[in-house]
Amino acid sequence: xxxxxxxxxxxxxxxxxxxxxxxxxxxxxxxxxxxxxxxxxxxxxxxxxxxxxxxxxxxxxxxxxxxxxxxxxxxxxxxxxxxxxxxxxxxxxxxxxxxxxxxxxxxxxx
Amino acid sequence: xxxxxxxxxxxxxxxxxxxxxxxxxxxxxxxxxxxxxxxxxxxxxxxxxxxxxxxxxxxxxxxxxxxxxxxxxxxxxxxxxxxxxxxxxxxxxxxxxxxxxxxxxxxxxxxxxxxx
Numbered sequence: 001x002x003x004x005x006x007x008x009x010x011x012x013x014x015x016x017x018x019x020x021x022x023x024x025x026x027x028x029x030x031x032x033x034x035x036x037x038x039x040x041x042x043x044x045x046x047x048x049x050x051x052x053x054x055x056x057x058x059x060x061x062x063x064x065x066x067x068x069x070x071x072x073x074x075x076x077x078x079x080x081x082x083x084x085x086x087x088x089x090x091x092x093x094x095x096x097x098x099x100x101x102x103x104x105x106x107x108x109x110x
Numbered sequence: 111x112x113x114x115x116x117x118x119x120x121x122x123x124x125x126x127x128x129x130x131x132x133x134x135x136x137x138x139x140x141x142x143x144x145x146x147x148x149x150x151x152x153x154x155x156x157x158x159x160x161x162x163x164x165x166x167x168x169x170x171x172x173x174x175x176x177x178x179x180x181x182x183x184x185x186x187x188x189x190x191x192x193x194x195x196x197x198x199x200x201x202x203x204x205x206x207x208x209x210x211x212x213x214x215x216x217x218x219x220x221x222x223x224x225x226x
Contacts, residue, residue, distance in 0.1 A: 032213040043114075043201050043220045044153065049213025088153065092209050096166040097143070097155035 001026045006089055006101025015110050019076040021087050023101045026070065029094030033065050035074045036088040038103065044088055047074075079108045112136045114218035116202050122224045123192055131187045131221045133202030142185045143203040143215070144177065146170070153201065158209070159185065192225045199223075 006023045013019055021035075032051055036044035050056045053067045062075040072091075076083055089101040115134045123129050135142050144156040157167045159177055176188045185204075189196055199220040209215055 034213050043217040096158040100153040
């Protein structure tokens with residue numbers, strides 16, 4: 001089983017839709033859960049992170065972590081064409097490194 | 111807004127040549143990292159560096175790779191004898207605290223390495 005699994009998509013939704021992105025993981029040591037946005041041939045940009053289980057909201061973005069299910073989600077409300085990018089989940093805990101998911105390619109259609 | 115800067119943005123080299131990729135981490139950060147991303151694949155961890163020492167490295171980071179903080183601002187990745195399979199985007203990253211205890215790890219824009 002892969003340490004972090006993420007559906008690579010692609011995912012295409014109309015502007016204004018609610019987007020749901022998610023990852024599953026197998027390593028119980030993970031404590032920090034991050035979401036990065038990556039535009040083509042650019043570096044990952046940190047959107048938000050959550051420590052342990054729970055929800056965190058930042059503007060149109062909400063991150064959720066369910067450690068009992070080893071499942072994390074990112075919701076984007078009122079999606080905009082500028083949200084079109086690849087979204088990477090990443091996790092850390094127990095080692096000095098992040099483990100990334102494959103990334104989900106998202107397109108928001110005007 | 112403080113950012114991690116990397117040079118060069120793109121380097122083309124011949125197989126067997128040495129390459130040095132340079133990074134300037136965010137100024138008050140103490141932990142430095144290199145990651146790489148082969149086209150179409152996951153971002154993969156290479157090495158973490160703290161207090162002038164490697165603190166952790168992956169299986170990818172073999173004897174062909176080395177890192178150095180030659181002065182108070184730069185952090186470099188050297189590939190001694192490049193192979194075709196070293197072609198990738200190399201990302202430098204930095205954090206103020208140990209990544210085991212924070213979610214705030216910031217990446218540079220990357221250096222694209224093409225080995226011919």
